[in-house]
Amino acid sequence: MRKMMVGVALGLATGAAQAGIPLLNYDCPMNLSVHADEGGPVYINGKEAKLKKFNDNAYEARGQGVIISITITPDGGTDVSYTGKGGANGVCQPAESE
Numbered sequence: 001m002r003k004m005m006v007g008v009a010l011g012l013a014t015g016a017a018q019a020g021i022p023l024l025n026y027d028c029p030m031n032l033s034v035h036a037d038e039g040g041p042v043y044i045n046g047k048e049a050k051l052k053k054f055n056d057n058a059y060e061a062r063g064q065g066v067i068i069s070i071t072i073t074p075d076g077g078t079d080v081s082y083t084g085k086g087g088a089n090g091v092c093q094p095a096e097s098e
Contacts, residue, residue, distance in 0.1 A: 021051070021059060022072065026080045028092035034061070034068050034080060044068060068092070 021040040027033055036042040042049045042061040049063035061068040071079040080092040 021070065022078055024070070024078065024080065025095040025097075026092040027095045028066075028068070028080070028082045029090045030066070030082070030084060030088065032064070032066060032068075032082060032092070033095065034082075034092060042068065042070070 024036040044064045049061035052060045057072040059070040083089045
């Protein structure tokens with residue numbers, strides 16, 4: 001019984017420690033828009049991107065000919081950047097709400 005309780009407690013702790021994709025609305029150079037609801041998926045210009053998770057704080061979304069790098073900072077913020085064809089790259093900015 002004790003082993004089962006320890007296993008359940010570890011499972012709950014692991015689930016709580018796993019961060020997911022946060023709510024994202026970013027604009028990037030080259031007329032790119034990046035959106036995700038909390039937990040994903042990630043959309044680039046309205047089309048679902050292929051998502052790769054490196055760890056709880058680093059993700060990569062691929063689609064529309066670009067790679068979007070998403071990093072969750074220690075303070076809970078988000079840094080988003082892109083890499084495109086021909087070495088194009090840059091930092092994305094939070095989208096302005098209308």
